[in-house]
Amino acid sequence: MADDKVEKAGAATAAPAAPRTVDPAALKPRPPKAKSPPPTLDPKTSGDLARRAFVWHGCAGFITMLLVCFGRFFFPRALFEPKTRFTIGYPSDYGFGVDTKWQQKFRIWVCRNASGLFVIYARCTHLGCTPDWKPSENKFKCPCHGSGFDAEGMNYEGPAPKPMLRCHLELDPTGQIVVDSLKLYDFETGTLKFKDVAPGGQGPLLAV
Numbered sequence: 001m002a003d004d005k006v007e008k009a010g011a012a013t014a015a016p017a018a019p020r021t022v023d024p025a026a027l028k029p030r031p032p033k034a035k036s037p038p039p040t041l042d043p044k045t046s047g048d049l050a051r052r053a054f055v056w057h058g059c060a061g062f063i064t065m066l067l068v069c070f071g072r073f074f075f076p077r078a079l080f081e082p083k084t085r086f087t088i089g090y091p092s093d094y095g096f097g098v099d100t101k102w103q104q105k106f107r108i109w110v111c112r113n114a115s116g117l118f119v120i121y122a123r124c125t126h127l128g129c130t131p132d133w134k135p136s137e138n139k140f141k142c143p144c145h146g147s148g149f150d151a152e153g154m155n156y157e158g159p160a161p162k163p164m165l166r167c168h169l170e171l172d173p174t175g176q177i178v179v180d181s182l183k184l185y186d187f188e189t190g191t192l193k194f195k196d197v198a199p200g201g202q203g204p205l206l207a208v
């Protein structure tokens with residue numbers, strides 16, 4: 001019995017393998033794949049993308065605005081006032097009468113009379129408007145409320161309560177007139193004398 005089993009096993013191992021058969025259908029070339037349609041965007045996902053783009057654009061705009069504001073610091077919105085101490089040339093440049101050539105630039109009039117040369121600060125003593133020089137009437141006339149001043153700046157009509165102020169004058173080493181429009185001389189009330197005049201060749205009047 002045992003010998004039979006050994007013989008059967010030997011016969012099974014010795015049998016040749018059957019040849020592999022190939023399905024002829026498998027050898028046929030495969031038909032080309034049909035083109036797949038473009039992927040459609042998931043409406044949920046595309047909404048996310050749009051929101052993200054919106055946030056990024058918002059951030060970029062905000063940062064740009066900050067940069068512009070930062071740059072604006074370097075260009076302050078400042079008023080550039082005219083100089084308050086300046087030269088206006090030599091005394092011989094000014095004849096008798098009122099010279100208005102510095103009115104626009106420095107808000108002054110340069111005047112000369114028999115006593116000498118003086119500079120009136122062109123500000124009405126009522127509410128601060130700039131009067132106009134009227135050569136035909138030989139007076140300064142304030143356009144705001146009608147105050148009138150004579151050629152020396154003395155008030156004589158309208159609401160202006162006192163004469164116009166005069167600027168401090170001195171001569172520099174080259175002989176040019178230096179005007180200081182921050183140092184203004186006022187008249188003593190009821191007199192024709194100026195307050196705070198220091199002795200010497202400087203002050204509201206140059207005898208030149």
Ligand code: FES
Nearest residue numbers: 124126127142145
């Ligand atoms: S401001 Fe000159 S009259 Fe009033």
